[in-house]
Amino acid sequence: MSDVAFVDSHCHLDRLNLDAHNGDFDAMMAATAEAGVSHMLCIGVDLETFPDVQALAEQHDHVYASVGVHPLYKESREPQVSELVERASHPKVVAIGETGLDYFNAKEQREWQQRYFIAHIQAARETGLPLVIHTRGAKDDTLALLREYGQGQVRGVLHCFTEDLDMAQQAIDMGFYISISGIITFRNAETLRDTVKALPLERLLIETDSPWLAPVPFRGKPNEPRYVAQVAECVAQLKVSTWLNWRALPVTISLPSSTRRNHESEFDAGAGRPWWRSLCGAAGAADGASS
């Protein structure tokens, strides 16, 4: 096993295609560990299947869960703030989402997307948990709703980020992290690579969003958390060329810590420290000997 520890900050473990492992979930998890992935955040997309997500987090120490309704899952039961808060009280639930606005894929559905998004923002405020936000083609409304309903009190991550540098910087100014998926490895993602080069390393996270969006050289195949290593490598190469030197490799990019007050989970142990760190080189030295 690698001595590098990656965290997949966004995957859908309950939806993976396990054909490469003959349908054996445990074999997939073993391959994930072999690739150096130490933790995974398994993301909920609707309330109906949330019990599956929660069960995976209960069964595996290094898997955590989020609860929410994805902006393209219109058929899901509407999330009430009280239900999100209630489900988020589970000790392995460390985030609210995924939620957000996707006008790119569903531009006729702004009204309910906004209503659901506002409920998630309110639940994040109430619980103190980070928000996992999916945003596509909805820059102005995403930022405006976060400001209006978050009141400076919500933090979180813009996941699978593909929007512009200005949006990333505005979100970072609000205390958010930007999570980079396998899209960063795609040949036509030059603009995104330029954006990543311009963003501060300590505000970046990595993810697979598996089973979708497998990075090069697995593009087109079912994605798995183990491929977060390819995302890390790509991000590291972009950042090394601009910010660090080669000694800063290999990298570790960690999951956002839960900011839940009065609750010590494994992720909370990392709260307040940079979420990205390297095992050697400048960034690692600044972060001390954390695991």
Ligand SMILES: [Zn+2]
């Ligand atoms: Zn998403």
Ligand SMILES: [Zn+2]
């Ligand atoms: Zn997702």
